[in-house]
Amino acid sequence: MASRTATEDDIPDTEPDLVPSLDDLLLRFDEGSKRAAARLISIVEEGRPEALAILDRLYPRVGGAIRVGVTGPPGAGKSTLADRLVELLVRAGEKPGIVAVDPTSPFTGGALLGDRVRMGPVANHADVFFRSLGSRGSLGGLSLHTAEVADVLDAFGCSWLLLETVGVGQSELDVAQKAHTTLVVLVPESGDGIQAMKAGLMEIADIFVVNKADRAGAEKLLEEIELSIDLKEWLGWRPPVFLTEARGGRGVEELHQALLAHRRWLEEHGMLQQKRRQALESRVRDLVEDVLHRELWQNGTLLQSLRDGLDTIERGEDSPYQLARALVEQGRAALAVRRALERGHPREPKG
Amino acid sequence: MEEKIRVLIAKPGLDGHDRGARVVANSLRDAGMEVIYAGLQQTPQMIVNAAIQEDVDVVALSILSGAHMTIFPRVLQLLHEAGADDVLLTGGGIIGPEEMEELQRMGTGRLFGPGASLSEAAEYIREEVRARRARRGD
Numbered sequence: 001m002a003s004r005t006a007t008e009d010d011i012p013d014t015e016p017d018l019v020p021s022l023d024d025l026l027l028r029f030d031e032g033s034k035r036a037a038a039r040l041i042s043i044v045e046e047g048r049p050e051a052l053a054i055l056d057r058l059y060p061r062v063g064g065a066i067r068v069g070v071t072g073p074p075g076a077g078k079s080t081l082a083d084r085l086v087e088l089l090v091r092a093g094e095k096p097g098i099v100a101v102d103p104t105s106p107f108t109g110g111a112l113l114g115d116r117v118r119m120g121p122v123a124n125h126a127d128v129f130f131r132s133l134g135s136r137g138s139l140g141g142l143s144l145h146t147a148e149v150a151d152v153l154d155a156f157g158c159s160w161l162l163l164e165t166v167g168v169g170q171s172e173l174d175v176a177q178k179a180h181t182t183l184v185v186l187v188p189e190s191g192d193g194i195q196a197m198k199a200g201l202m203e204i205a206d207i208f209v210v211n212k213a214d215r216a217g218a219e220k221l222l223e224e225i226e227l228s229i230d231l232k233e234w235l236g237w238r239p240p241v242f243l244t245e246a247r248g249g250r251g252v253e254e255l256h257q258a259l260l261a262h263r264r265w266l267e268e269h270g271m272l273q274q275k276r277r278q279a280l281e282s283r284v285r286d287l288v289e290d291v292l293h294r295e296l297w298q299n300g301t302l303l304q305s306l307r308d309g310l311d312t313i314e315r316g317e318d319s320p321y322q323l324a325r326a327l328v329e330q331g332r333a334a335l336a337v338r339r340a341l342e343r344g345h346p347r348e349p350k351g
Numbered sequence: 352m353e354e355k356i357r358v359l360i361a362k363p364g365l366d367g368h369d370r371g372a373r374v375v376a377n378s379l380r381d382a383g384m385e386v387i388y389a390g391l392q393q394t395p396q397m398i399v400n401a402a403i404q405e406d407v408d409v410v411a412l413s414i415l416s417g418a419h420m421t422i423f424p425r426v427l428q429l430l431h432e433a434g435a436d437d438v439l440l441t442g443g444g445i446i447g448p449e450e451m452e453e454l455q456r457m458g459t460g461r462l463f464g465p466g467a468s469l470s471e472a473a474e475y476i477r478e479e480v481r482a483r484r485a486r487r488g489d
Contacts, residue, residue, distance in 0.1 A: 035434060038406035046354050109355070110380035116401060117390035124400050131404055134355070134385045 022050055026057060029156065034129065037156045041131060044148045052287075055148055058155035063276070065097070065154040065161045066263055069179030071141055071201070074167025076185040077211040079118035080246040081255075082162050087122045088256050089160050097129040097158030099149055101142050103166045104134035111135070115164060129153055140174025141165035147178045147283065176204035177282055180275055181262045183255075185209045186225075188217035202228060205239050207258050213243035213251070237265050295338070296331050305330055356480050358409040361389040361398045363426075364416045371443070372413040375469065379411075382473035395422060399429040402438055408480045412442035419446050423454050437487055439479050443467060 028036035044051045070078045082098055089096045100115035111134035116123065123130050131149065138144045142165055150161050165175050176182045184205035208229075210221050225241050240258050244251030266272040297303060309323040360376045362369050369391050376386045387405050389398065402410050410430070414422055423440065430438055436458075443463035446454070451462045461475055 035403050035406075038404050042354075042357075042406045048354075104385075105380065108381055109383045111385045112376055112380045113385060113387045116405075117388055124397050129404055130401075132385075132387050 022054070026054070032157070037129065037152060038131070041149050041152050044152055045133060045143070045145050047145060051148070055151060058152060061155040062151045063154065065150070065158050066259075067150060067161045067163060067179045067181070068259060069163045069165065069175035069182040070185060071165040071168055071175050071182065071204075072185035072209075073187075073190055076167070076187045076190065077246045078164050078167075078185050079115045081183075081185055081209065081211060081244065081252070082115075082164055083119045083122065084246050084249050084252040085162065085256060085259075086128060087120070087249075088252060090122055090125050090127055092256075094159045095127045095129075095157055096160045096162065097131070097150075097153035097156070098162045098164065099131050099133060099146060099153070100164040101133045101135050101146060101166050104136045104143075106137065109136075129156070129158060135166055138174070141168040142174045142178060146174075147279070150178070173200075173204065177279060180266060180272060181206045181259055183207050183209060183259075185211050186221065187212045188215045188221050190221065202232075206237060206262050207255070208239055208241040209244050209251075209255060210241065211244050211246050213245050218243055236269060236271075237262065295335060299334070302327060302331050302334065354484070356384045356409065356477065357387065357405060357407040358384050358411055358476065359387045359389060359398070359402050359405055359407040360411045360413070361393040361401070362391045362413045363393050363395060363398060363422045364414065364418050365392060366416040367391060368415055369413070371415070375411065375413070375443070375472065378469040379473055379476070382470075382477070384473075384476070395425040395429055398426055399433055399435070402430065403433055403435060407438060408483070409439045409441060409476055411476075412440070412444075414442060414444035414446075417445070419444055419454070420450060423459050424457055427458050437483055439476070439483060441472075441476065441479075443472075 025036050025039055029040055040054055043054060070082055072078055079100065082100070086096045086098065098115075098119075100113070102111055102113045102115060104111040113132035113134060115132055116130065119130060122128060131153070133143045133146065133149065135141075135143045142163065143149075146163060150163060153161055163175060163179050182204050184201045184207070186201075186208065188210065208225050210218050210225070212218070222241055222243060229239060229241070242251050242255050242258065244255060246252065263272075266275070305327060306323075309318060309327070312318040313320060313323060358379055360372055360379075362372050373388075376388050380386045387401065387407065389401050393401075398410060398412070410426065412422065412426065419442075423442070427440055430436060430440065439460045440458070441460040441462060446462055446464055451464070454462060460479055463472055
């Protein structure tokens with residue numbers, strides 16, 4: 001039984017993990033503890049109150065990692081392909097992190113996160129960090145906090161981040177916003193899905209992969225994709241198309257080179273900066289909306305007015321549009337009052 | 352809102368029957384938990400690596416090969432070395448009552464034998480995690 005691969009952390013951490021303070025956690029994170037990193041990820045993913053302070057503190061160290069989104073329909077081989085890429089990256093001396101999202105049941109809130117099953121032995125390499133996330137109600141293919149989770153791993157020292165979406169077909173804009181390079185993985189059986197591709201995937205792909213290329217129809221799909229690409233006008237980067245067999249590793253090296261080429265292209269054309277700025281904008285926007293949203297519904301009055309209003313609508317005495325307008329007014333007024341109170345408070349102690 | 356319960360389900364060793372593990376995985380998902388399914392042929396070190404990175408509350412092992420008296424203690428030890436004593440180690444398999452007692456003395460949680468009820472297992476996990484979180488001050 002000599003199959004002991006890398007141990008968890010180089011220095012085993014034997015002290016019992018009772019109520020670790022946030023500072024402790026951040027200290028251990030700085031020392032490279034994977035357990036601390038995993039804990040911080042959970043806090044960020046849960047959106048707990050400490051999350052913002054953590055992200056704020058880590059922010060200066062965020063930005064080094066190359067972020068690649070991996071998306072495509074269910075069963076296309078995204079996880080297997082990611083596994084092969086990770087193998088290659090580790091051999092090249094990189095420190096890859098994988099964030100793999102699987103769907104959360106909207107009915108029970110539970111999720112079966114199965115992307116780990118596809119990972120080979122490389123998942124246990126000391127330089128690899130693999131984290132599974134439930135989509136938790138987010139519909140864009142990732143989860144609400146995927147970008148923040150990626151930031152934690154970026155600050156932890158991961159040099160590449162693979163963001164793997166749930167199996168999607170149409171609503172994958174999310175990943176294109178959060179990754180620098182978006183990899184769209186299809187299989188020969190996706191042939192008929194070319195319509196869907198035109199709708200969504202076509203516009204976000206920086207690189208196309210036809211995986212399971214040993215199956216019938218791979219060449220045909222490749223041609224169809226090339227044709228669709230040719231029908232569009234490309235000002236800069238024209239997405240290349242690759243045939244791969246992730247299981248056997250065929251085509252993965254070429255894919256790796258294409259990822260690097262796209263990275264260089266982004267850098268040379270100032271696109272990386274532009275993408276970062278866009279991501280930053282949507283991040284700040286999300287944060288603001290999140291706070292406002294929470295403040296708005298925080299005290300139950302507005303919710304109560306909403307429920308009362310529903311009664312009135314059901315009695316035929318009001319319309320949803322009138323009610324919404326009244327609630328907006330009420331919400332604004334409540335926020336204004338709270339604001340005034342907050343402004344008033346700090347002055348009190350000074351007299 | 353209560354923090355999600357995260358469970359790692361794995362099948363250590365060489366026996367290739369993961370039907371039971373899959374049934375349990377599904378049932379815990381339906382109970383509202385996030386279940387990370389690690390699959391077959393996992394070594395104790397792989398299991399603990401995954402448990403750490405996934406920051407799970409629970410590791411649940413399915414062992415049908417008869418190796419439970421070796422594997423459970425080994426996983427406990429590796430969890431301890433990783434500073435993750437607060438993770439609940441539970442599981443199921445063909446384990447006699449004396450052996451169950453002995454394993455629990457070593458520090459595993461409740462273990463489940465053939466014919467155990469799925470909902471009981473889910474309920475046990477929920478209560479045990481709640482208690483451990485309360486102790487940890489979450």
